[in-house]
Amino acid sequence: MKKVFTRPRSLKDIPTHYCPGCTHGIVHRLVAEVIDELEIFDRTIGVAPVGCSVFAYNYFDCDMFQASHGRAPAVATGIKRVLPDRVVFTYQGDGDLAAIGTGEIVHAAARGEKFTVIFINNAIYAMTGGQMAPTTLLGQKTTTTPYGRDKDINGYPVKISEMLSVLDGTAYVARVSVHDPAHVIKARKAIKRAFEVQLAGLGFSLVEVLSACPTNWGLSPAEALKWLAENMIPYYPLGEYKKPAEVG
Amino acid sequence: MAKVLMKGNEAIGEGAVRAGCRYFFGYPITPQSELPHYLAKRLPEVGGVYLQSESETAAINMVYGAAGAGARVMTSSSGPGISLMQEGISYLAGAELPCVIVNMIRGGPGLGNIAPAQSDYFQATRGGGHGDYRVIVLAPASVQEIIDLMRLAFDLADRYRNPVMVAGDGILGQMMEPVELGEEEDVQIPPRPWAATGRMGGEKKLINSLYIVPEELEQHNLKLARKYALIASKEQRWEEYRLDGARLVLVAFGTVARICKAVVDRCREEGLAVGLIRPITLWPYPQKAFEPLMGKVDSFLVVEMSLGQMVEDVRLAVNGRHPVHFYGRCGGMLPVAADVVQEVKKLYGGEGN
Ligand SMILES: Cc1ncc(C[n+]2csc(CCOP(=O)(O)OP(=O)(O)O)c2C)c(N)n1
Ligand code: SF4
Ligand SMILES: [Mg+2]
Numbered sequence: 078m079k080k081v082f083t084r085p086r087s088l089k090d091i092p093t094h095y096c097p098g099c100t101h102g103i104v105h106r107l108v109a110e111v112i113d114e115l116e117i118f119d120r121t122i123g124v125a126p127v128g129c130s131v132f133a134y135n136y137f138d139c140d141m142f143q144a145s146h147g148r149a150p151a152v153a154t155g156i157k158r159v160l161p162d163r164v165v166f167t168y169q170g171d172g173d174l175a176a177i178g179t180g181e182i183v184h185a186a187a188r189g190e191k192f193t194v195i196f197i198n199n200a201i202y203a204m205t206g207g208q209m210a211p212t213t214l215l216g217q218k219t220t221t222t223p224y225g226r227d228k229d230i231n232g233y234p235v236k237i238s239e240m241l242s243v244l245d246g247t248a249y250v251a252r253v254s255v256h257d258p259a260h261v262i263k264a265r266k267a268i269k270r271a272f273e274v275q276l277a278g279l280g281f282s283l284v285e286v287l288s289a290c291p292t293n294w295g296l297s298p299a300e301a302l303k304w305l306a307e308n309m310i311p312y313y314p315l316g317e318y319k320k321p322a323e324v325g
Numbered sequence: 326m327a328k329v330l331m332k333g334n335e336a337i338g339e340g341a342v343r344a345g346c347r348y349f350f351g352y353p354i355t356p357q358s359e360l361p362h363y364l365a366k367r368l369p370e371v372g373g374v375y376l377q378s379e380s381e382t383a384a385i386n387m388v389y390g391a392a393g394a395g396a397r398v399m400t401s402s403s404g405p406g407i408s409l410m411q412e413g414i415s416y417l418a419g420a421e422l423p424c425v426i427v428n429m430i431r432g433g434p435g436l437g438n439i440a441p442a443q444s445d446y447f448q449a450t451r452g453g454g455h456g457d458y459r460v461i462v463l464a465p466a467s468v469q470e471i472i473d474l475m476r477l478a479f480d481l482a483d484r485y486r487n488p489v490m491v492a493g494d495g496i497l498g499q500m501m502e503p504v505e506l507g508e509e510e511d512v513q514i515p516p517r518p519w520a521a522t523g524r525m526g527g528e529k530k531l532i533n534s535l536y537i538v539p540e541e542l543e544q545h546n547l548k549l550a551r552k553y554a555l556i557a558s559k560e561q562r563w564e565e566y567r568l569d570g571a572r573l574v575l576v577a578f579g580t581v582a583r584i585c586k587a588v589v590d591r592c593r594e595e596g597l598a599v600g601l602i603r604p605i606t607l608w609p610y611p612q613k614a615f616e617p618l619m620g621k622v623d624s625f626l627v628v629e630m631s632l633g634q635m636v637e638d639v640r641l642a643v644n645g646r647h648p649v650h651f652y653g654r655c656g657g658m659l660p661v662a663a664d665v666v667q668e669v670k671k672l673y674g675g676e677g678n
Contacts, residue, residue: 119526145386151382164523184379
């Protein structure tokens with residue numbers, strides 16, 4: 078009998094700590110499937126952030142680093158400069174990448190560092206208890222915006238894909254979502270392209286994944302996916318913001 | 326081999342290259358700029374990488390990545406930049422990664438100034454960042470000693486899998502002196518089975534400082550403590566100068582120790598039995614240097630370019646057995662030999678000694 082669905086080699090066979098309905102797990106799986114498919118498992122090094130996905134270093138079975146909050150792109154820079162023939166990726170949340178680590182991500186992108194960033198935009202600081210993230214939508218209630226995010230107090234949500242795509246160092250930038258199967262398949266394609274861009278040595282690649290946090294959004298898993306589709310996608314349009322001619 | 330004339334900052338660069346260091350990440354700051362200038366030229370010549378980072382925060386995290394990937398790597402900065410690096414140094418210590426961090430200390434606090442100082446002593450010797458950890462700290466006092474200590478710095482970092490700081494000051498960095506470079510060795514970097522370089526068919530490796538279970542973090546902390554105790558017992562280094570029959574012993578490191586040697590000579594000419602202990606390792610502090618003097622001297626005079634930081638370590642080493650006095654200049658001012666001689670004369674044979 079042919080096995081049509083198995084655990085990717087690049088993921089460990091252990092339970093994760095993610096809440097029911099959390100989409101971190103789906104994205105882990107997509108990254109692992111791509112690593113398997115491109116047959117790069119043995120030479121891949123991942124960098125885990127500080128955030129709900131900190132234990133990604135336990136879930137991915139390749140060599141891993143744990144980085145300080147926001148600094149994964151600097152850590153990845155150090156790794157890739159020492160080992161240019163390895164495949165390096167960071168996995169970062171929106172607090173990690175778009176607030177405390179803004180300097181590191183912008184300059185890694187500007188330098189055209191040849192690694193891949195998986196950027197989880199769940200519009201919240203999940204790990205620390207649902208505080209406002211730089212990506213929190215206007216009007217969205219969080220534990221630190223109990224009356225809803227107000228532009229006059231907190232300014233506007235940060236659009237990372239749009240910002241980074243104007244830098245000459247970026248070779249591939251896409252925003253995807255994982256709120257339904259059709260979008261999961263598209264997300265997988267984008268993640269694969271991002272790794273292919275790295276393998277081709279074309280420059281910096283980043284995939285922003287709109288992701289659900291039912292726990293801190295105070296919604297059921299199903300409601301959370303619906304909220305994502307109805308509220309996040311209009312503000313964070315999906316698509317490939319930058320791609321080299323070489324990858325179709 | 327013939328001697329060559331070199332600036333201290335350049336000697337740090339050349340010493341690092343000769344120690345097998347091939348990666349430098351840093352952000353510009355005075356008074357260490359000749360070092361990045363030197364390495365920006367020199368590292369590409371030997372197939373290495375010089376990369377100017379967007380901040381010291383980024384620089385130290387690049388060091389974390391490069392060290393975890395198995396490289397001999399260094400960064401360099403001064404006061405404000407070293408403060409920005411502290412979180413990263415704490416992570417490096419927690420993850421037990423070898424690296425070398427140069428601090429050409431300038432005046433503080435805040436932006437302070439760019440003149441020489443020793444006021445980062447506490448920060449360097451007490452860990453500096455958060456958590457229970459230690460960084461090995463070496464304090465050269467001449468350009469020749471820089472060359473020798475750079476090799477030692479990388480070797481100690483590897484031997485103990487620990488960050489090593491080289492602490493100097495602006496004078497040492499700018500000073501030009503003839504140095505003996507010796508033959509360029511083909512340095513064999515010790516194997517790093519723990520490095521995360523991609524599995525390449527082997528076991529999974531993890532570079533990490535997170536131990537979420539308290540029992541596990543305590544075990545990790547105790548393991549680090551055993552390592553620090555081993556370093557403290559084996560790696561204390563110091564220089565003794567004219568300690569024979571000394572009644573009053575000066576204690577000073579780096580540039581100030583050179584001034585104090587002149588003070589010792591002048592005092593000896595005048596018949597005063599004065600000597601000097603020059604710590605070379607600031608951590609571990611050379612406590613062993615003080616033991617043989619206990620009961621044989623009258624007092625100690627610690628001279629620093631700060632308001633008095635190392636003096637606390639001397640008091641710990643002497644442990645109340647003799648008076649420990651302090652003389653310091655700060656803000657970028659140097660202690661003048663004649664003033665220190667005056668201070669010695671005030672104390673020498675006086676009351677309370
Ligand atoms: C220097 C520092 N500041 C703050 C924190 C606390 N902290 C841990 S995770 C986190 C936010 C993570 O949010 P995000 O990156 O969006 O990841 P998520 O949990 O949402 O996946 C913060 C502020 C820290 N660990 N280090
Ligand atoms: S708190 Fe949110 S982001 Fe974190 S694991 Fe739970 S659902 Fe996922
Ligand atoms: Mg988040």
